[in-house]
Amino acid sequence: MRFGYFDDVNREYVITRPDTPLPWINYLGMRDFFSLISNTAGGYAFYQDARLRRITRYRYNNVPLDMGGRYLYLRDDEGGEFWSPTWMPTRHQAEDYTCRHGMGYTHIGSTYRGIRADVRYFVPLDATLEIWDLTVENLTESPRELSVFSSVEFCLWDAQDDATNFQRNLNIGEVEVHDSVIYHKTEYRERRDHFAYFACSEPLTGFETQREAFLGAYRGWERPQAVERGVTSNSLSVGWSPVGVHHVRLRLAPGEVRRVIFLLGYHENPPDRKFDPPGSHTIDKTTVAPVIGKYLQPGQVDGAFAALRTAWDGLLNVFQVVSPDEHVNRMVNIWNAYQCMITFNLSRSASYFESGIGRGMGFRDSNQDLLGFVHMVPERARERLLDLAATQLEDGGAYHQYQPLTKRGNDSVGSNFNDDPAWLVLSTAAYLKETGDWGILDVPVPYENMPGTETPLLEHLQRCIQYTQDRLGPHGLPLIGRADWNDCLNLNTFSDQPGESFQTTENRNGQVAESTVIAALFILAAKELAEISAHQGLTEESVRLNRLAADMAETVQRSGWDGGWFLRAYDHFGEPVGSQACDEGQIFIEPQGLCTMAGVGLAEGLPYTALDAVHARLTTEHGILLLQPAFTRYHLHLGEITSYPPGFKENASIFCHTNPWVMIAEAILGHTDRALEAYLRINPSQREAISDLHRCEPYVYAQTIAGADSPRFGEAKNSWLTGTAAWNYVAITQWILGIRPDYDGLRIEPVLPTGWEGFSVTRHYRGTTYEIKVQRQGPGNDCVVRVDGQPLEGTLLPQSAKESVAVEVEIG
């Protein structure tokens, strides 16, 4: 069952009923100002850091679901009836409800009692504000007297403190109102140089800034007293809970259309220009006034919206495919790329499952997110790489997370997730392959952000490799530390106390438990660094690194092969994890995909056997399970993974992030159809038809789909902020479609599914547009490539000086 449909021409998902199984959200803003907005206008906004600069308040896990957002009320001032054009919070049955989630904007509208109302919400490029562009139309034959009420509830900046520290916070709220602008300036009198504002393009009949004055005591957003009465009291909030409410009266002739613009913004003043007059507590508005003045003009709003659309055209046009499968086309051309932008911007901080207060930018996560983003805005990828490298520790390890406002490592989470360093090498390699910007390797970057510790980025990468070399266990495999990619495989934790963090508690000394996943990542990273070194003329270093990779591959083959598949780990007692010898958790997905990608035992055929085991034991109709059999009880020595009920999260769900590793592995082995099938099973667009079961948004990936052991098999959770986005993008574009950036050009090695006659791709790469046409000539999967009519030796298109290059690929 569906709750809407894809409009691919406009790059929108159109939701046609408001009561989706869960709030289906979108993101506004690309750089500093970010908003989460649901299909019924729920959600919140923040500046840069979802915890420390929260602009509006949002109550997670609220009842009713998703109550609180950017709400508008329309009131028929003749009869007194009122409703919300976005359904929430009044939940009136309107006609023609639609929510169009697009690239950086959301458009919600409906018709009620002859009044059509549409709101377009978006954040302009390069502005730190959110626009609500409301259009109201009188569809009836008679004139109508209407009131419009806007509403936001301000957050007192630190979202964590805001939700807990009431003894202070109920005393500190402060606002100002000038003309049609409400300023939220809590703490501006002392240590903050920033304030929020809520502006309206129309003269006001009245306003409210005190929550209780607007809602009335003991009432909620669904029936505010001021709206019910049609009268506002011009309350000025001092303490309690500041809100922003505008009251505007509209008289609409039959057929008349009116536009009202609201701006919710964030602004910083220079510290010496905070007050006007100096010495007062009144905000100096001279720097913000031009911004407000600009965006309250309809022409400017339309211009900003057009600029946003154009920017997205450019971002998405870097890679466009026309294939026989609409789900491939739609996800690659639109939604998967879009999700990659969102994960790059927000890591795992703020979604409807990540509350924005718990987690900063993950080191492992951000490096992976970059893999699916780097082709869109390489300059930002470069900046991110340097930021990440600057949080690296001198021993090559890394802070597991950093805070976006300060770019400092997060002490409370710390380090010793032993896979972290490898990801920095892999993301830097991806950046070099996309851009050829070798100069980045020479950039001096500090360790732990400490001035004076700078070394060239290249040395950071060398220390990443050394970090693993310095931490090998009894079998010669890498020690796992607190966890590897799988945060929940905690082999040194041994936690029996409620509330202890599985990731940061260490009750064992950690010199025994080893990980084949880190081994595979190490091989991949060492090989990349070997190529990078060769490119830099460091021949000996390159040879050395290749030897390290080969040695590790041998070690995995010797001590990490279980007979039918790759082992997952050795535990604290030196016993195998993910082995036929175990009674639960016999086979894990991660090493099967990653060791195949790393080429372990390829000559001996091990990956073929491993992937057959994945196919036989882990593959389901909804995707590939993380492990089998699921853990049915808590195993002290395995940690959090065994804390989840069977079929959920790391305990045998379809953990979507891992599936693309198998897709890539299948593609490497030439299993064309298995690769595509694995891709399509978890493809959100393909799953749209079962939205009632899947329940999360059908346009983005979720972290997990409940596994076969769970009573909710097939139900997704934790949509949006997951490494699934980047890895699926890599799997489909680089390995199945096979258009893969390499150090010296674009590699073309499609793995054509047997049912496909071909496909075409437009790829902008290092200044050249490649028009690539792939056609099947025979049943095999060998490639013959012609460039502008000339046969190419091999499959690597060298960098071109031309503006455009025609590439024909024959598969057979």
Ligand code: GLC
């Ligand atoms: C979450 C984390 C990611 C981790 C994964 C598996 O998605 O953000 O870092 O790799 O879970 O535990």
Ligand code: GLC
């Ligand atoms: C939990 C989750 C895991 C996530 C981790 C982050 O353990 O199961 O997916 O990566 O928290 O701390």
